[in-house]
Amino acid sequence: MILPAELALRIVAPMVGCFAIITGWAAYVELSGVPPYILPGPDAVAATLVTDWSILGPALWLTTKTTLLALLLALVGGGGIATLLAQARWIEAIFYPVTVTLQVTPIIAIAPLILIYVPTPTIAQLICAFVVAFFPVMLNTLQGLKSAERHHLDLLRTYGASRWQTIRYLRIPSALPHFLAGLKIGGGLALVGAVVGEFSVGQAGNNAGLAFRLLEAQSRLNTPRVFATLVLLACLGAVVFAATSVLSWLALRHWHESEATSRH
Secondary structure, three states: OOOHHHHHHHHHHHHHHHHHHHHHHHHHHHHHOOOOOOOOOHHHHHHHHHHOHHHHHHHHHHHHHHHHHHHHHHHHHHHHHHHHHOOOHHHHHHHHHHHHHHHHOOHHHHHHHHHHHOOOHHHHHHHHHHHHHHHHHHHHHHHHHHOOOHHHHHHHHHOOOOHHHHHHHHHHHHHHHHHHHHHHHHHHHHHHHHHHHHHHHOOOHHHOOHHHHHHHHHHOOOHHHHHHHHHHHHHHHHHHHHHHHHHHHHHHOOOOOOOOOOOO
């Protein structure tokens, strides 16, 4: 059970911080007299969100779909590859350098190549988002699978447990906190990958995402729409992180110290 003080710390404190930032922003714009094409005030950005929702709403939905689908594929692929690599050291020795090399290569450099071999822009954007989100999930899950208590492994072998039983009853529970940590990291990176993909191979018209709308507004010097697009991207990232954090809390709160709440 979450105590009132902890609930206030988690919900009220961030709201107070956001309110302070918006208030300071509005006060600066009002007192300095800066023109809206350089720095629009919060009221101008809110008005743009309302008036341009017919353009920004579909773009938000497209970016959201790309982010969530890429994250889902990263969870399945990252968890599966990590389980494979954890089975034997020689398997990890063969494939691990390849995965690390792909991880440290900037996605902005890979995106044009992806478009060459995958001419469909929507699929190319999805691949960009998947590549960025895949590695945190895979690496965290692999670390968790390898961190199973050695004495517990010996005990299961003593009782004749099969490889599958060892994975199911020991390695997967040991890896779950690491997997969920990778999920929280991968959620934000999936959005980053989706934005990079839209920057590199974005589509115009009804298939344009938020990143393309941001570039479009910037080229037209429509600064209020630029800020409105940034607000939507920030809100989407916050929602994804909050959802993955809640999922982690629900999965770990009863047995793992990282999410256990105080009962004093």
